[in-house]
Amino acid sequence: MSDKNLEKYILAHTRGEDEVLADLYRKTHIKFVNPNMVSGHLQGAILTMITNMISPDKILEIGTFTGYSAICLARGLKKNGCLDTIEINDELEDFILSYFKKAGVEKQINLHIGNALDLVKELPGPYDLVFIDGDKREYSAYYNLFFEKVRPGGFIIADNVLWGGKVIDPEYKNDPFTKGITEFNELVNKDVRVANVIFPVRDGLMILKKKEV
16 A cells, blocks of 8 residues: 555545645745745644644744744633744745634734844743754754753654654765754753654654653
């Protein structure tokens, strides 16, 4: 059975995408370059499930793109919880905010426009959950910047950690984006302060838990 057939089966047996997210996904593919950066139905459903399990007060997201994942994450926040999301491309701001409003989560999400390497320093923690989906070359830098802002027992999710299989392809070992991912994966694997696991979902999701002590 092909991977596409398996994916169809999985999607057919996963709770359906609501109208707002379906429209956001569709408009992202119509309007923007690199629409494959959007999370999509399956990954979005996983993010919502995880946040519902954790029930966080505060989430940090690095890499908003068009807002799909932020909406999915926000749906698992506690009643008065909030999500800080960072996007470097200011041309996306109006589009993002319009969909936050359509999804009814605009009061829970703070959109920050700028470079995450600068903005993370200014944002107060502690965070119960951090989702990394920004510049792949900077994953390790992001991790080192926000780690102390994650509460003990808190969670980190990193997207694209398999990077289309390039992480094990020698042909891409010097590609800066691939190097960024492989260096991050090695950094986390050696970090005794966390427990981690990689799920082969979409382009690879790594889930980490910061140890209590």
